[in-house]
Amino acid sequence: MAKEHVLVVDDDAGLLTLMQARLEAAGYQVTIVGSGTEALAWAQDHVYDLALVDLKMADLDGLALLRALRQRHPHLPVLILTAHGTIASAVEATKLGAYDYLTKPFDAQDLLHRVEKALEIRGLKGEVARLQNLVQERYHFENIIASSSVMQQVLRQVAQVAVTDSIVCLYGESGTGKELIAKAIHTASQRANGPFVALNCGAIPEGLLENKLFGHIKGAYTGADQAQRGLLQQADGGTFFLDEIAELPTALQVKLLRVLQEREFYPLGAGRPAQVDIRVVTATNKDLWQAVREGTFREDLYYRIHVIPVFLPPLRERLEDIPLLAQAFIQRFSAQMHKTVQGLTAEAIQRLMLYAWPGNVRELGNVIERAVVLAPGELITPDLLLLGRMSAEPSPCRDFVSLKEAQDALERTYLLQVLTATRGNVSRAAALSGKYRGDFYKLLHKHGLDPEAFRDDTAPVSPPTPVTKL
Numbered sequence: 001m002a003k004e005h006v007l008v009v010d011d012d013a014g015l016l017t018l019m020q021a022r023l024e025a026a027g028y029q030v031t032i033v034g035s036g037t038e039a040l041a042w043a044q045d046h047v048y049d050l051a052l053v054d055l056k057m058a059d060l061d062g063l064a065l066l067r068a069l070r071q072r073h074p075h076l077p078v079l080i081l082t083a084h085g086t087i088a089s090a091v092e093a094t095k096l097g098a099y100d101y102l103t104k105p106f107d108a109q110d111l112l113h114r115v116e117k118a119l120e121i122r123g124l125k126g127e128v129a130r131l132q133n134l135v136q137e138r139y140h141f142e143n144i145i146a147s148s149s150v151m152q153q154v155l156r157q158v159a160q161v162a163v164t165d166s167i168v169c170l171y172g173e174s175g176t177g178k179e180l181i182a183k184a185i186h187t188a189s190q191r192a193n194g195p196f197v198a199l200n201c202g203a204i205p206e207g208l209l210e211n212k213l214f215g216h217i218k219g220a221y222t223g224a225d226q227a228q229r230g231l232l233q234q235a236d237g238g239t240f241f242l243d244e245i246a247e248l249p250t251a252l253q254v255k256l257l258r259v260l261q262e263r264e265f266y267p268l269g270a271g272r273p274a275q276v277d278i279r280v281v282t283a284t285n286k287d288l289w290q291a292v293r294e295g296t297f298r299e300d301l302y303y304r305i306h307v308i309p310v311f312l313p314p315l316r317e318r319l320e321d322i323p324l325l326a327q328a329f330i331q332r333f334s335a336q337m338h339k340t341v342q343g344l345t346a347e348a349i350q351r352l353m354l355y356a357w358p359g360n361v362r363e364l365g366n367v368i369e370r371a372v373v374l375a376p377g378e379l380i381t382p383d384l385l386l387l388g389r390m391s392a393e394p395s396p397c398r399d400f401v402s403l404k405e406a407q408d409a410l411e412r413t414y415l416l417q418v419l420t421a422t423r424g425n426v427s428r429a430a431a432l433s434g435k436y437r438g439d440f441y442k443l444l445h446k447h448g449l450d451p452e453a454f455r456d457d458t459a460p461v462s463p464p465t466p467v468t469k470l
Contacts, residue, residue, distance in 0.1 A: 004049035004119050005029040009039040009065065010081060011057045015104075019052065022108050023115070036060025040068055048076060050118055052102075055082040066098055077118040081106075144177075144184060145328050147416055148318035154181075154310060161308050162188035167260070169245075169305050170283040172312030175362030178283040179243060181312065186239040191279055194238025197231050202247035210252060211268055220269025232265060232276050240278045245305065246286040246297060253298045260304050280305070315357040315364065319409035320416075322352050325361060329368035330380070341371075342378040349413075351382045353406045412447045424454035 006028050008019050016032040023030045031046070033039045037059050039051075051069055055062035066078055080101040099118045102111060146155060161168055162185045170178040179198060186196045204212055215230030232240060242248070248256065259265050260280060264273040282305045291297035315322065327343060334341045344352070357363055371384040414433070422428040429451075430440035444451065 003027045003029055005031070005047070006115065007039065007042065007046075007048040007051040008032045009034075009036060009051065009057070010054040011035060012054070019111070022111060026112050026115075028115070036062075036065040036068075039065060040072075043069055043072055048073075050077050050079065050115060052079045052081055052115075053098075055080050055101075077121060079114060079118055144180065145324050146318070146321055147324055147413070148313075148320040150313045151318050151321060154312060158185055158310055159188060161185070161310075163190065165189075165279050167279075167305050167307045168281045169288070169307070169309045170281065170312060171309060172283070172285060173314045173360055174285050175360030176312040176314060177361050178312060179241065181310070182239070182241045182243075182281045182283065185281055186241075186279075189239065189279065191238050195235055196239050196241065197235035198241040198243060199231050200243045202244040206249045206252075209249065210255075213252065214255070214265050214267050216268035217270050220267070224269070227267075230267060232259065232278065233267075233274060235278045236276045238278065240280050242280065242282045244284060245282040246284045246288060246291050250296070250298065253301050257298065257301045257304060260301075315360045319353055319405065320412050322357075322364065323349050323410070323413045324416075325364055326352055326368055329365050330372060333369045333372040337372060339372060339375070340378055341375045341380060344380045345382070348380050348382045348385060349410060350406070351385050351387070353410055355387050408447075411443070412449075415443060415447055415449055419449065419451060419454040422454075424451035426451050 006023055008016060008023070008030060010016050010019075010032075011034050013034065016034065020030045020032050031042060031048070033042055036053075036057050039053070040060075043051075053062045053065050053069075057065075060068075062080055062082075066080070069076055069078060077099040080098045081104060082101050083104050099121065100114055102114055144155060146152060158168070158181055168182075168185060170181055172178050182198070183196060186192060199212065201209070211228075211230070213230050213232055215228045215233055216224050218224060218227045242256075255265065259276070262273075263277065264275050266273050288297055288302055288306070292299045292302050323344070326349070330341055330343060333339075352364070352367075359366070367385055367387060368380075370386055371380045374384050375381075418429045418433050422432065426440060426444075427437060430437045433440065435443070
């Protein structure tokens with residue numbers, strides 16, 4: 001692998017030669033230039049991993065060159081070379097964005113050490129940016145798998161509220177994806193570059209929860225030998241997600257209400273309040289108004305967080321999504337386990353559609369992960385789907401939807417698959433499904449599907465992707 005490319009700028013020809021020799025001996029690619037103007041010309045046409053810039057040059061001083069380089073390449077680390085008499089200016093350079101400064105005459109090992117550290121920091125920043133992009137891509141609304149009309153309506157609603165700063169309260173059974181939706185709201189908001197901090201109110205003992213939320217100052221209690229920022233401060237500038245908010249103790253409900261109203265709170269032991277700028281998203285699997293009537297949840301807090309309620313449907317009410325979600329899980333777990341599982345048999349899909357999914361999407365993911373582990377071939381068969389209490393036995397009758405509902409949902413999912421595979425070409429889709437063109441149109445009309453929505457004239461034509469036939 002090619003070593004990093006370093007740009008060295010100094011009007012001292014002897015020093016340039018020395019630095020080039022030192023850096024090339026360490027394996028770096030080196031470009032040396034004798035003026036700031038020349039350096040800008042090289043930076044215009046080449047990409048560098050690091051720049052070493054002399055502070056005092058005749059045509060363009062180091063500070064001006066630093067500004068120009070940072071404007072063109074914001075993530076380029078710059079090391080300032082300075083003499084003893086100009087250290088104050090070098091410190092000023094670090095305030096303008098320079099990574100560090102090196103005093104002449106320099107020690108060869110010190111030079112290489114600082115170069116290595118600067119490049120290491122650059123690599124870490126690049127990795128952070130890459131991970132942030134991956135997170136934003138993963139949690140974007142377009143990447144949430146949902147073809148059912150009920151989930152499409154939910155996604156339209158949360159897409160509208162995401163661009164605001166209003167408090168959102170997500171309702172839904174355990175496993176319906178409340179945190180996923182909360183992250184999508186954050187990703188689509190103006191706070192996307194800020195932190196996303198989550199707290200499950202029911203997962204932390206009451207005695208520790210206050211400290212977790214608000215943090216403490218040094219000496220706040222026995223053993224507090226250093227200050228600690230709470231989750232609220234960690235979320236400053238971003239989104240704070242309070243999951244299972246119905247489990248928040250009454251005493252902390254009062255303090256949370258103050259945070260929501262005043263955007264300030266007192267860390268434990270502090271004499272002055274801390275300010276925070278956060279967007280709050282809450283979630284619960286309980287009826288909060290019923291909790292208010294029972295006296296376990298404050299009515300004023302209820303109205304404060306209930307600005308925009310969003311209700312996530314359980315998986316049994318979005319049957320069309322089951323095959324799509326299952327296929328997505330198969331792709332994920334197959335890649336993780338380096339297996340070649342490609343999909344499910346028609347009988348396996350029917351088995352998934354006939355189950356009530358009390359654990360919702362989370363349970364479906366666990367079932368598919370287990371099936372991928374056990375699958376000996378490319379297709380998952382019904383015997384690999386261990387449903388309910390880790391048993392392959394059919395679930396109780398009360399867990400079944402009607403056969404007509406299951407058949408309709410499976411039929412619609414099949415049509416979505418075949419239209420996607422053929423990019424809305426009805427003739428090819430009808431032939432692939434073994435139906436006459438007229439009969440295929442009737443099926444499309446029955447399920448309210450428009451072939452035009454699946455067409456992409458810009459995409460290259462390729463053979464249709466195999467789909468599971470009914």
